Amino acid sequence: MHITRMRNGQRQTLELATFTVGKEQCGIDILQIQEINKIIQRTPIPQAPDYVVGVFNLRGRIVTIVDLCKKLGLGKTEMGERTRNIVVNSFDGSAGLLVSSIGDMVVVEANSMEQAPANLCSIEHIYFTGVFKTETQIIGLLDIDKVMSLDDCAMTQSTTEQGSTSHGKN
Amino acid sequence: MHQPENETAKPITHPELNPDKGSNEAMPALTYRVDDNDGSTGLEAIRVQVSLLDSLMTLAGELVLSRNQLLQTITVNDLKCAESVGQRIDLITSELQEAIMHARMQPIGTIFDTLPGVVNDIADVTGKRIELSIFGRDVELDKTIIDAISAPLLHLVRRAAEYGIDSPDQRSVQDKPRQGTILLGALHEAGQVVIEIKDDGVAPDSERIAIEAVRSEIVSLEQCQGLSDKEKLNLAFSPGLCCADSVPRVDGFGDVKAAIDKLGGQIEIDEFAVGGTVVSVRLPLTLAIIPCQVIMSEDERYAIPQANLEELLRIPAIQVKERIELVGSAEVVRLRGKLLPLVRLADVLEIQRTYIDPDDDEIRVDRRLRIADRRSRKADSEDIPVILDQEDLVSRREAPDRRQSANSALNIVVVSAGNCTYGLIVDSLQDSEEIVIKPLDRHLQQCRGYAGATIMGNGRIALILDVANLAAMAQLTLMGDHLNVQAGDSEATENVEENHSMLIFRCAEHEQFGIRLDQVERIEKIKRGDIENLGGKRVMQYRGGSLNLIGIDEVASVQPLAEHDDLLIMVFSYQEHSVGLLACGPIDTREIGNRIDDTSLRQPGIAGSVIIDGQTTMVVDIDEMVGRLYPEWSTSSGRR
Numbered sequence: 016m017h018i019t020r021m022r023n024g025q026r027q028t029l030e031l032a033t034f035t036v037g038k039e040q041c042g043i044d045i046l047q048i049q050e051i052n053k054i055i056q057r058t059p060i061p062q063a064p065d066y067v068v069g070v071f072n073l074r075g076r077i078v079t080i081v082d083l084c085k086k087l088g089l090g091k092t093e094m095g096e097r098t099r100n101i102v103v104n105s106f107d108g109s110a111g112l113l114v115s116s117i118g119d120m121v122v123v124e125a126n127s128m129e130q131a132p133a134n135l136c137s138i139e140h141i142y143f144t145g146v147f148k149t150e151t152q153i154i155g156l157l158d159i160d161k162v163m164s165l166d167d168c169a170m171t172q173s174t175t176e177q178g179s180t181s182h183g184k185n
Numbered sequence: 186m187h188q189p190e191n192e193t194a195k196p197i198t199h200p201e202l203n204p205d206k207g208s209n210e211a212m213p214a215l216t217y218r219v220d221d222n223d224g225s226t227g228l229e230a231i232r233v234q235v236s237l238l239d240s241l242m243t244l245a246g247e248l249v250l251s252r253n254q255l256l257q258t259i260t261v262n263d264l265k266c267a268e269s270v271g272q273r274i275d276l277i278t279s280e281l282q283e284a285i286m287h288a289r290m291q292p293i294g295t296i297f298d299t300l301p302g303v304v305n306d307i308a309d310v311t312g313k314r315i316e317l318s319i320f321g322r323d324v325e326l327d328k329t330i331i332d333a334i335s336a337p338l339l340h341l342v343r344r345a346a347e348y349g350i351d352s353p354d355q356r357s358v359q360d361k362p363r364q365g366t367i368l369l370g371a372l373h374e375a376g377q378v379v380i381e382i383k384d385d386g387v388a389p390d391s392e393r394i395a396i397e398a399v400r401s402e403i404v405s406l407e408q409c410q411g412l413s414d415k416e417k418l419n420l421a422f423s424p425g426l427c428c429a430d431s432v433p434r435v436d437g438f439g440d441v442k443a444a445i446d447k448l449g450g451q452i453e454i455d456e457f458a459v460g461g462t463v464v465s466v467r468l469p470l471t472l473a474i475i476p477c478q479v480i481m482s483e484d485e486r487y488a489i490p491q492a493n494l495e496e497l498l499r500i501p502a503i504q505v506k507e508r509i510e511l512v513g514s515a516e517v518v519r520l521r522g523k524l525l526p527l528v529r530l531a532d533v534l535e536i537q538r539t540y541i542d543p544d545d546d547e548i549r550v551d552r553r554l555r556i557a558d559r560r561s562r563k564a565d566s567e568d569i570p571v572i573l574d575q576e577d578l579v580s581r582r583e584a585p586d587r588r589q590s591a592n593s594a595l596n597i598v599v600v601s602a603g604n605c606t607y608g609l610i611v612d613s614l615q616d617s618e619e620i621v622i623k624p625l626d627r628h629l630q631q632c633r634g635y636a637g638a639t640i641m642g643n644g645r646i647a648l649i650l651d652v653a654n655l656a657a658m659a660q661l662t663l664m665g666d667h668l669n670v671q672a673g674d675s676e677a678t679e680n681v682e683e684n685h686s687m688l689i690f691r692c693a694e695h696e697q698f699g700i701r702l703d704q705v706e707r708i709e710k711i712k713r714g715d716i717e718n719l720g721g722k723r724v725m726q727y728r729g730g731s732l733n734l735i736g737i738d739e740v741a742s743v744q745p746l747a748e749h750d751d752l753l754i755m756v757f758s759y760q761e762h763s764v765g766l767l768a769c770g771p772i773d774t775r776e777i778g779n780r781i782d783d784t785s786l787r788q789p790g791i792a793g794s795v796i797i798d799g800q801t802t803m804v805v806d807i808d809e810m811v812g813r814l815y816p817e818w819s820t821s822s823g824r825r
Contacts, residue, residue, distance in 0.1 A: 058646040061534035062632045070646050077638050079626035
């Protein structure tokens with residue numbers, strides 16, 4: 016997310032694709048999303064980390080599907096009519112994010128972003144770049160690179176945190 | 186707007202943040218497992234001829250045209266036309282694939298040419314005189330293989346120069362020219378590339394290697410005694426063998442072999458005729474596309490690289506109880522007198538096993554611990570494991586088996602990785618296919634059982650199994666070698682009374698011969714050119730020695746061997762000698778009773794005749810034949 020802002024310093028508005036994770040409303044900058052689809056066919060991977068639902072074939076590429084809910088520590092996403100797969104581009108290739116449902120596309124002012132509160136919607140604040148308030152809702156902007164960083168061991172977290180602060184403030 | 190348009194959804198990524206994205210995209214197929222630390226190759230370039238680019242462009246144009254045609258045929262629903270368009274696309278795709286593969290090929294000279302400098306440096310420092318002669322610079326290999334092979338090759342050449350070749354003074358003592366030669370070459374052979382490093386120096390001491398191997402518990406002392414010199418030399422490639430002090434010539438060869446195994450290649454060391462060493466490395470031309478055996482386990486497809494595949498084995502339901510045995514707590518199967526450890530793929534991957542109940546066609550969870558155990562309806566319904574005491578178990582195993590359903594047959598894929606051979610039990614065996622390897626995401630790097638994934642013809646994904654890691658996960662390492670129990674003797678003697686298995690073969694078009702199958706040690710396919718005529722005898726090189734060859738017509742008055750180029754030899758052992766009987770195909774086996782007619786066609790070397798499938802078949806008496814041709818062998822104190 017911070018990358019987008021750096022490149023487009025003058026950009027006034029952000030377009031966020033919103034979706035629900037468990038019961039919480041979150042958003043991703045639309046420019047980080049490659050596509051949104053239903054999972055038609057997925058191949059489970061035995062012995063994979065529990066947040067990996069499987070892999071699927073995206074026009075000849077093998078893309079891993081991550082259960083966003085599980086990855087953020089909110090429990091498993093139940094597969095249903097409304098579950099969708101958001102294919103995002105994180106720093107090392109694409110990944111699919113399994114979300115409970117897709118919401119609207121929301122346009123927000125870039126400079127209205129606020130620091131994420133320590134415990135926004137029961138998801139740890141380190142996963143958020145910030146929050147946006149609209150008239151009706153609060154949308155947490157997910158930091159995809161952080162969400163997709165390899166598991167929760169303290170070391171990776173601290174390194175990515177350092178990296179992101181140096182990037183973000185410049 | 187719910188879904189972003191594809192065009193606007195172009196990601197903006199920071200170029201510095203993904204330096205290796207390009208390389209990951211461009212050659213996903215080429216690494217079995219992409220290590221993070223060697224992904225720093227983002228800026229690599231490759232030289233390609235313009236003509237090749239032109240042909241790629243033409244093919245791409247053709248492909249676009251065909252696609253348009255295909256779309257059109259789909260719109261008008263013209264099946265006939267679709268067929269021809271399909272064929273065209275098939276053709277173009279293969280051509281395109283070939284052209285792209287060709288673009289990735291590079292001459293091996295690029296690494297060969299760095300080596301003379303290394304050898305000269307060693308020669309200068311040690312005061313030796315070494316000439317490195319190189320041939321086969323033009324042999325082309327996939328770029329990934331070229332990159333991966335350069336370090337192992339450097340190591341092999343270095344070792345040859347440092348420890349293989351002696352100083353000029355020592356060499357002249359041994360009647361060798363003062364200048365040592367290292368011959369480095371590459372050639373194509375049977376769809377593979379062979380790289381040979383020959384030196385005319387001193388061969389490594391195979392005994393010392395064997396001693397080190399025993400000390401490192403890679404082989405047991407008894408096993409070691411049965412090994413030939415060449416096999417002892419090849420122990421140098423065992424992983425974990427450290428002989429930096431005792432045999433520096435082969436130090437680090439274990440790592441070299443690991444690197445070459447990773448590429449799906451083989452490596453071998455042998456003593457050279459004039460007193461020297463030859464190390465030969467066999468490599469596949471490319472890693473991008475590999476032939477694989479596809480198997481299924483619990484409704485998911487998996488691929489096993491053919492390089493790891495030894496054979497496929499199906500044990501009919503009715504034999505499962507007899508052929509699957511327990512050694513300690515390990516399950517093994519008897520395969521030609523050897524015990525092969527068995528591993529259930531579902532268990533290693535921790536997948537819940539299921540089975541289809543033959544009575545009501547429902548899918549139930551399979552709870553049996555051992556293959557030969559039987560299911561108990563009681564345990565299924567009460568949902569608790571039934572603990573049986575030993576007596577109970579024995580009585581259940583001895584009771585007549587009700588295992589009859591064909592679904593209970595065991596499908597076993599016999600695989601080998603390094604020096605570990607084992608049987609992988611899978612649910613079903615599918616086709617063998619050429620597949621394109623794609624790496625798995627880093628989230629899945631912790632799953633060691635997979636070498637990657639591939640997309641099958643139907644668009645589904647199959648995981649490629651890493652056979653070596655699966656063995657490690659099942660804690661099988663080296664178990665295969667310890668299980669060489671002498672089994673099978675009882676089977677062989679039982680059969681003598683009842684039925685013989687007869688191996689049927691031919692030497693000339695119209696004469697059929699048979700021989701007792703249990704006398705044959707091995708059958709090998711050879712070319713006529715492999716036979717050498719020396720000292721009035723026919724011999725061929727075989728497993729590092731020479732094998733005497735005999736023909737039936739040398740003893741019995743039968744038609745001479747047909748003039749085929751492809752021949753078979755059946756290897757027999759006679760006293761402590763081995764002998765190869767020349768024959769040609771087709772070969773087959775039949776069960777016959779004790780009804781050999783030992784009068785009508787009896788002659789030297791022929792025990793009699795039997796009628797098989799309406800054809801009179803002469804039964805060969807191999808002992809008599811060898812006894813007549815090599816009378817000196819029959820005394821137990823033979824020649825050697």
